[in-house]
Amino acid sequence: MGKYIAKRLLLLIPALIAVLIIVFALMRMTPGSAVDALVYKLTSAGIPADRASAEAMLGMDKPAVEQFFIWFGDLLRGDMGNSFFQSESVWNIIKTRMPVTLELGIMTLLISLCISIPCGLYCAARQDSVSDYSIRVVGVVMMSVPVFWIATLVLIYPALWWQYAPPTHYISFIESPAENLRMFLPPAILGALMQAGMELRMVRTVVLETMRQDYIRTAWAKGVGERTILFKHSLRNAMIPVVTGIGGALSMMIGGSVILENMFNIPGMGAQVVNSLDNRDYPVVQGCVLIFALFIMIVNLVVDIAYKWIDPRVELK
Amino acid sequence: MNFLKTLFKKKPIGGAGLVILVFFVILAIASDWIAPYPMVNGVMQSDVINSLSPSTPEHLFGTDSLGRDVLSYMIYGARTSVILGITCTVLTTIVSVVIGVSSAVIGGKFDLILQRFVDGWTCIPGILLLLIIMGMLGNGILQLIFAISIPMGIAGSRMIRSAAISVKDSGYMKMSSILGAPSWWKMIKHVVPNIMPLILMGLAGSLGGIILMEASMNFLGYGVEPGTPSWGYLITDQGRSYMYQAPWLAVYPGIAISLMVFASAMFGDAVRDILDPRLKGGVGSYSSEKIEKQVARMLGGRALIK
Amino acid sequence: MTVINTETVLDVRHLKTSFYDDSGTEVRAVDDLSYSVHRGECVAIIGESGSGKTVEALSVLRLIPFPPGYVKSGEVIYRGKDMLQMKDEELKSLRGSSISMIFQEPGTALNPVMTIGDQIAEPLIYHKGMSRKDAYSRVAELLESVEIPNAKERIKQYPHQFSGGMQQRAMIAMAMSCEPDILIADEPTTALDVTVQAQVLEQLEALRKKTDAALIIITHNLGIVARYADSVKIMYGGRIVEEGNPIDIFEHPHHPYTLGLVRAVPRLDLPRSHGLHPIKGEPVDMSKLPQDCCPFEKRCAYATVECGSVRPTLTEIASGHFCACFHEDMTEAERAALPKAAPKDVAFTRPEPHIGELSAVELPLGEDLSAIMHERIARQDPIPETINDNILKVEQLKMWFPVTKGLFNRRVGWVKAVDDVSFSIQKGKTLGIVGESGSGKSTVGHCLIGEYDITAGNVMYNGQSITKMKGGKLRRLRKEIQMVTQDPFSSLDPRMTIKDAILEGVHVHGMSGKDGKSDETLVREMMELVGLNPVFSTRFPHEFSGGQRQRISIARALALEPAFIVCDEVVSALDVSIQAQIIGLLMDLQKELGLTYVFIGHDLSVIRHISDSVIVMYLGKVMEMTASENLYKDPLHPYTKALISAVPIPNPTVDRQRERILLTGEMPSPINTPKGCNFCTRCRDATDLCREEEPVLKDVFNGHYVACHYVKEMETQWVNI
Numbered sequence A: 001m002g003k004y005i006a007k008r009l010l011l012l013i014p015a016l017i018a019v020l021i022i023v024f025a026l027m028r029m030t031p032g033s034a035v036d037a038l039v040y041k042l043t044s045a046g047i048p049a050d051r052a053s054a055e056a057m058l059g060m061d062k063p064a065v066e067q068f069f070i071w072f073g074d075l076l077r078g079d080m081g082n083s084f085f086q087s088e089s090v091w092n093i094i095k096t097r098m099p100v101t102l103e104l105g106i107m108t109l110l111i112s113l114c115i116s117i118p119c120g121l122y123c124a125a126r127q128d129s130v131s132d133y134s135i136r137v138v139g140v141v142m143m144s145v146p147v148f149w150i151a152t153l154v155l156i157y158p159a160l161w162w163q164y165a166p167p168t169h170y171i172s173f174i175e176s177p178a179e180n181l182r183m184f185l186p187p188a189i190l191g192a193l194m195q196a197g198m199e200l201r202m203v204r205t206v207v208l209e210t211m212r213q214d215y216i217r218t219a220w221a222k223g224v225g226e227r228t229i230l231f232k233h234s235l236r237n238a239m240i241p242v243v244t245g246i247g248g249a250l251s252m253m254i255g256g257s258v259i260l261e262n263m264f265n266i267p268g269m270g271a272q273v274v275n276s277l278d279n280r281d282y283p284v285v286q287g288c289v290l291i292f293a294l295f296i297m298i299v300n301l302v303v304d305i306a307y308k309w310i311d312p313r314v315e316l317k
Numbered sequence B: 001m002n003f004l005k006t007l008f009k010k011k012p013i014g015g016a017g018l019v020i021l022v023f024f025v026i027l028a029i030a031s032d033w034i035a036p037y038p039m040v041n042g043v044m045q046s047d048v049i050n051s052l053s054p055s056t057p058e059h060l061f062g063t064d065s066l067g068r069d070v071l072s073y074m075i076y077g078a079r080t081s082v083i084l085g086i087t088c089t090v091l092t093t094i095v096s097v098v099i100g101v102s103s104a105v106i107g108g109k110f111d112l113i114l115q116r117f118v119d120g121w122t123c124i125p126g127i128l129l130l131l132i133i134m135g136m137l138g139n140g141i142l143q144l145i146f147a148i149s150i151p152m153g154i155a156g157s158r159m160i161r162s163a164a165i166s167v168k169d170s171g172y173m174k175m176s177s178i179l180g181a182p183s184w185w186k187m188i189k190h191v192v193p194n195i196m197p198l199i200l201m202g203l204a205g206s207l208g209g210i211i212l213m214e215a216s217m218n219f220l221g222y223g224v225e226p227g228t229p230s231w232g233y234l235i236t237d238q239g240r241s242y243m244y245q246a247p248w249l250a251v252y253p254g255i256a257i258s259l260m261v262f263a264s265a266m267f268g269d270a271v272r273d274i275l276d277p278r279l280k281g282g283v284g285s286y287s288s289e290k291i292e293k294q295v296a297r298m299l300g301g302r303a304l305i306k
Numbered sequence C: 001m002t003v004i005n006t007e008t009v010l011d012v013r014h015l016k017t018s019f020y021d022d023s024g025t026e027v028r029a030v031d032d033l034s035y036s037v038h039r040g041e042c043v044a045i046i047g048e049s050g051s052g053k054t055v056e057a058l059s060v061l062r063l064i065p066f067p068p069g070y071v072k073s074g075e076v077i078y079r080g081k082d083m084l085q086m087k088d089e090e091l092k093s094l095r096g097s098s099i100s101m102i103f104q105e106p107g108t109a110l111n112p113v114m115t116i117g118d119q120i121a122e123p124l125i126y127h128k129g130m131s132r133k134d135a136y137s138r139v140a141e142l143l144e145s146v147e148i149p150n151a152k153e154r155i156k157q158y159p160h161q162f163s164g165g166m167q168q169r170a171m172i173a174m175a176m177s178c179e180p181d182i183l184i185a186d187e188p189t190t191a192l193d194v195t196v197q198a199q200v201l202e203q204l205e206a207l208r209k210k211t212d213a214a215l216i217i218i219t220h221n222l223g224i225v226a227r228y229a230d231s232v233k234i235m236y237g238g239r240i241v242e243e244g245n246p247i248d249i250f251e252h253p254h255h256p257y258t259l260g261l262v263r264a265v266p267r268l269d270l271p272r273s274h275g276l277h278p279i280k281g282e283p284v285d286m287s288k289l290p291q292d293c294c295p296f297e298k299r300c301a302y303a304t305v306e307c308g309s310v311r312p313t314l315t316e317i318a319s320g321h322f323c324a325c326f327h328e329d330m331t332e333a334e335r336a337a338l339p340k341a342a343p344k345d346v347a348f349t350r351p352e353p354h355i356g357e358l359s360a361v362e363l364p365l366g367e368d369l370s371a372i373m374h375e376r377i378a379r380q381d382p383i384p385e386t387i388n389d390n391i392l393k394v395e396q397l398k399m400w401f402p403v404t405k406g407l408f409n410r411r412v413g414w415v416k417a418v419d420d421v422s423f424s425i426q427k428g429k430t431l432g433i434v435g436e437s438g439s440g441k442s443t444v445g446h447c448l449i450g451e452y453d454i455t456a457g458n459v460m461y462n463g464q465s466i467t468k469m470k471g472g473k474l475r476r477l478r479k480e481i482q483m484v485t486q487d488p489f490s491s492l493d494p495r496m497t498i499k500d501a502i503l504e505g506v507h508v509h510g511m512s513g514k515d516g517k518s519d520e521t522l523v524r525e526m527m528e529l530v531g532l533n534p535v536f537s538t539r540f541p542h543e544f545s546g547g548q549r550q551r552i553s554i555a556r557a558l559a560l561e562p563a564f565i566v567c568d569e570v571v572s573a574l575d576v577s578i579q580a581q582i583i584g585l586l587m588d589l590q591k592e593l594g595l596t597y598v599f600i601g602h603d604l605s606v607i608r609h610i611s612d613s614v615i616v617m618y619l620g621k622v623m624e625m626t627a628s629e630n631l632y633k634d635p636l637h638p639y640t641k642a643l644i645s646a647v648p649i650p651n652p653t654v655d656r657q658r659e660r661i662l663l664t665g666e667m668p669s670p671i672n673t674p675k676g677c678n679f680c681t682r683c684r685d686a687t688d689l690c691r692e693e694e695p696v697l698k699d700v701f702n703g704h705y706v707a708c709h710y711v712k713e714m715e716t717q718w719v720n721i
Helices: A002-028 A031-044 A051-058 A064-076 A090-125 A130-144 A147-162 A177-211 A214-221 A226-263 A269-278 A282-310 B002-010 B012-029 B070-106 B108-123 B126-137 B141-168 B171-179 B183-219 B231-239 B248-275 B288-298 C053-060 C088-094 C116-127 C132-145 C164-176 C194-211 C222-228 C246-251 C256-264 C305-309 C328-337 C367-379 C441-448 C471-477 C498-508 C519-529 C534-538 C546-558 C576-593 C604-610 C628-633 C638-646 C688-692 C709-720
Strands: C008-020 C026-038 C042-046 C069-078 C099-102 C182-186 C214-219 C231-236 C239-244 C315-318 C321-323 C390-405 C410-426 C430-434 C456-461 C481-484 C564-568 C596-601 C613-618 C621-627 C698-701 C704-706
Touching: A002 A064, A002 A282, A002 B108, A002 B126, A031 A051, A090 A130, A090 A177, A090 A226, A090 A269, A090 A282, A130 A177, A130 B183, A130 B248, A147 A177, A147 A226, A147 B183, A147 B231, A147 B248, A177 A226, A214 A226, A214 C099, A226 A269, A226 A282, A226 B126, A226 B183, A269 A282, A269 B126, A282 B108, A282 B126, B002 B012, B002 B248, B012 B070, B012 B248, B070 B108, B070 B141, B070 B183, B070 B231, B070 B248, B108 B141, B126 B141, B126 B183, B141 B183, B171 B183, B171 C481, B171 C498, B171 C546, B183 B231, B183 B248, B231 B248, C008 C053, C008 C214, C026 C053, C026 C069, C026 C214, C026 C239, C042 C053, C042 C222, C053 C069, C053 C182, C053 C214, C099 C164, C116 C132, C116 C164, C132 C164, C164 C182, C164 C194, C182 C194, C194 C222, C194 C638, C214 C222, C222 C246, C231 C246, C231 C256, C239 C246, C239 C256, C246 C256, C256 C328, C256 C576, C390 C441, C390 C596, C410 C441, C410 C456, C410 C596, C410 C613, C410 C621, C430 C441, C430 C604, C441 C564, C441 C596, C481 C546, C498 C519, C498 C534, C498 C546, C519 C534, C519 C546, C546 C576, C576 C596, C576 C604, C596 C604, C604 C628, C613 C628, C613 C638, C621 C628, C621 C638, C628 C638
Parallel strands: C042 C214, C042 C231, C099 C182, C182 C214, C430 C596, C430 C613, C481 C564, C564 C596
Antiparallel strands: C008 C026, C008 C069, C231 C239, C239 C321, C315 C321, C390 C410, C390 C456, C613 C621, C621 C704, C698 C704
């Protein structure tokens, strides 16, 4: 097992390098804007600056490859640069915002799993019944409704009807769990609904897929009951693709959190990234994207490990 | 034609999805004729006196803060959505197929390096990539098409690649090489025709996601130019700004987006069910009680034991 | 034949099972089947694919999922109660405890994420109410009883850590765990190698005898039936067409279909000149079968109008021998032509002189010995001397695949798939390569067509070496050397018409229009050549049956006018009656077109039938190489002997008289081949010498090559006389 994890970790390296190159290249493709932004910032602060001096300050006068290695070297030292507009280092900004995003993400994931796995199993067990159809249609509706729209409605109508509005000031969970949940639950539920719609369909499909396998017939031939077959023989096999699916769903979930954090004034990385992008605060954007990518990679690693644990056949290929 | 017949006969909900999609396409094509207040010189007419009016006989869906007729705006919004939806879906699929098939067929180092790049690419959340690319390119419909198709195409290439690899490992591909066929022959004669169902499924299946993505980008303000009518932009620009005075501004476009995505999803599902024989007919049950129920339903009491 | 207890344990009456497709069309997979099973009896149900035999077995336990299948009517009486009327709960208590089942593919029938122990313990816990701990110790005993080594550790392993043979043995242990009254085995050994098959069947038989369980064995393998069955039912088109004891069925078959089957199987014990008689046509398409007719009518030589309009019923033609045919009396002439028993000179009946002691290098040539040798001279068919027109010559071919490990793909060893193989083939002849899976036989085939970069050695085709050929040169070679592969379902592109498939090679090589023949003419000629109607050239492969697809594959290969064809397991996936058709076709084509074949397979009787000379491979090495007639008459290598003895002969009289050599264990992994002789781990005659030193393949007599330490001495000496 330890060896397996070590190998997986080593295999992350090429993907990590690819991420670094992609992020760097994307940012470098917008040099004009970054330079302009810095010039604007400096001049508005009363410091005379022109494009050339700004480029020099950003290190953009050097060749691309050299810039990449300088940036990479800085990263290794934990230096992600400084924000253009907030007088803070990028790392400090991310540090305060990461736990918020993590909390929202974990809550969303848990809620969506709590909805999708039981519903998916139920649908598979009652295949083609009226309840199966209804749950599936609701699932598609949940996937189809844009999360930003539902969030807008949630912000509008409760306020119109009951004068209710979600809190706008972030309070950490340790300070006041109730207040914190009051802020986080609405966006988490909204994000989870969309996620759950997708997951329950997947759970249903894979459970049904395993139910048609030969070993299920063997279990019937042994005289095992239907419930045991579903939970003992089928579910674990079905979890294999579901776990893989969760890895993929994560990227969607982050997409959702970018929107939801913005709308519910949650000071997470998603809100930060949109904000910084609006302000052309590229170092912060770059830092956030990198952290998000790292986060997804780590989750994928965890998924791989879980995969190995669920499916004894997995060997490293 | 045969396909349409099967679709409407076997998958009525999927057929309904297609009908809704066709309805939106008609709206998009004929918006100048259908819209009660058509665009003049590419600009929506505004009835400033009646701004933020609720639903009236003149303005069925009311008006926005600039006095533009919401119904007309939404009909033009359908045009934006349809154009983006169709072009992005097609381009995404083309990008996926080109990357996936070449990676699988060429193989070797090319495949290895390309796949590490794809791995890295898929680690970056799609919406961030889109935001950055749009931030770079600026707003506009062409930019949005580019920003959606390329990243989603790269992400989708993995599935095409694995399908192409399974074709590559098939008996008939081996026989083709034994017959002495060169790789371009195998690619055109065997790989592409055999992954065609998957490509079609991908086309139908990704439409909904793309419309949703496009609406989200417009909502975040990184979409089409502000003058171009778009549902997502209507929600963010008008709906959120005037959410207490004129909540309908947010309601109608959301329904339109949901309906279109829902229709695409149902259509996509139906296409998948028809093209993927693996999922045909559902899974039979071994439990006798269920069998009795099913038999009674499907065979109509014909040929029962009891 | 065992004495049969007259107590009936299972009575199946008028069982009907149908399948329904999307449009509700009914296919009667099992149509009015009745039979009974006595305590301790072995009932064999024989049928080709699509005959409904598996559906029948599943119907008994009601394991037919709906949709699409449904047990429509009938009774399955077990201990006085009809299982088809039982409630789920009651049925559950019978499944796995009183009646249990063994499935065809152990690889998919075992749950991949549950340990073997958990899976075998399940019936014990559910039916016997055992505690987990007790169940586990019982599981260990069960695994030991099916000879799984280190049973205690193996319990905690998962199915993928077991070989195919061990998986099937675990399956048997699971089925026998509650000591059932009836065991249903659906093609239990089809997926296994012949030596493992023999082991598994013997274990099954032994366990069954111990508990006096009845066995219903469903198979297409006539040999197995001849060896074990007490009672045989022949199924065709969802119905039983003939039933009786094995002697009745194999030596006095009355139904034209049974007769056809018996005559279509190649037999090891008969001379090659004893030809195969394929049944014409294709197996019946159940979805188009009308109710009121004989299902065999379309393929039957004796069919009359009556056969097409009235359904024949099973009638007793002799005591305990039933046949459903209006014209069973007409088959008499054919029946008379059946060989009643094999010629007496089979190898097993004579003493075995050539297992000598190594110390006795100089064997005294005593009286008896020379007598044996004279007998051998008379028996051996010499291989013709003409060596000059060898079309293909293989010299010390080695194909090793690296085994890599770790992150940096460090090479830690080699899979010696083919290790030092030499042979040559004369033009117009057939060389058979036979071996179990993992013997490297297919790898040899792929090396012959230049598909691999071989590790060492040389392959010469018509005097030119093809080992280093690349690109265009290699592609041009493919015009001369073609291959037909095993799986008729994957070897044709599902999205290409038959015409395009046949023409693919011609188009690839830009040969279309050669000799002034249009593509259409060529396709027509090719299809006629392989016995297909050219009208169907625009159809797609899924519309053809397995045998027809194999014909298409052959046509595709022939379209390039090759001189040499490698046939890799071409008939393995086909039914017996179709297999005989394809073998006949290949042999006819050889005669007409002067083709040279390398015929690769695992079925010794098929290989021997079609080949002029045969190579027996084991773990990448040649064990024995000789004229094919000698192989059965005079096998010298212990492995060849075991292999021959493991193949059951579809004639109960002959088979039950034969000496059985049961090999223990399974073929070692080709990564760690044993030191010394590759076969030493399973050879019952192995000595220290075999475990230390590798025997050399030597010509022991007139082109009869053997790689065994204990065959060499005497033979060499004898040749010197």
